[in-house]
Amino acid sequence: MRxxxxxxxxxxxxxxxxxxxxxxxxxxxxxxxxxxYQAHKKSVDALQFCLMRCLNVLGTRFSWDNTYTISKDQPLxxxxxxxxxxDISPIMWYMRKHHVKFVSKKELGKGIPSVSYNLRHxxxxxxxxxxxxxxxSAMTTFGDYIEDTNRAAVIFPEGTRSKDGQPKVFKTRGLxxxxxxxxxxxxxxxxxxxxxxxxxxxxxxxxxxxxxRFKVHQPIKLSEVDDHSELIxxxxxxxxxxxxxx
Numbered sequence: 001m002r003x004x005x006x007x008x009x010x011x012x013x014x015x016x017x018x019x020x021x022x023x024x025x026x027x028x029x030x031x032x033x034x035x036x037y038q039a040h041k042k043s044v045d046a047l048q049f050c051l052m053r054c055l056n057v058l059g060t061r062f063s064w065d066n067t068y069t070i071s072k073d074q075p076l077x078x079x080x081x082x083x084x085x086x087d088i089s090p091i092m093w094y095m096r097k098h099h100v101k102f103v104s105k106k107e108l109g110k111g112i113p114s115v116s117y118n119l120r121h122x123x124x125x126x127x128x129x130x131x132x133x134x135x136x137s138a139m140t141t142f143g144d145y146i147e148d149t150n151r152a153a154v155i156f157p158e159g160t161r162s163k164d165g166q167p168k169v170f171k172t173r174g175l176x177x178x179x180x181x182x183x184x185x186x187x188x189x190x191x192x193x194x195x196x197x198x199x200x201x202x203x204x205x206x207x208x209x210x211x212x213r214f215k216v217h218q219p220i221k222l223s224e225v226d227d228h229s230e231l232i233x234x235x236x237x238x239x240x241x242x243x244x245x246x
Contacts, residue, residue: 024047102119
């Protein structure tokens, strides 16, 4: 019965999701080209809020558990597990005061209304996974940008999404590079739960009635850590040990 109900709700979701992307694309363009970064940032924030409301059509709820006061006066490196594309809008919305940017594959930089435009013009970085030289150069520039602007970079060290919630082994190279380029960063570990259930049946229909939960763990000052390898191991343990499979 649950899956049967998911079919019409998924159709409705795709309709409102598509309309939202189409509406916000020219809004982003206008804000960026006429008023500049700050106006574009506000339009992107509004987009993330609306994308979350689109998911309410599917009975999706969100919880954001953060008991820490996080300064806006230093760069952030947000390290999280990755369960689906539905991890992204909540992180951008709830951390919006920190100007969240992403490390994304270059394929997402074209063809998707609103999303591709923001990735290209909003400060995120697009990397070619098949071209290590380009990826290294882009990540280096991105790290310098985060350090200079006190903004927030999100990195998913698993490198790909978990289809069943089971965490994948962290890949360390991207983290190590950002540690080098953003030495004054505050590292913010986040655990995502239940996002994978949005695609539990595949791309169609989508999962309904899910409660996506985000847990922010104790932030860590990178400057106070000497052994980056041990830091990464600790981050992986902290993030993955809070994953609840049900």
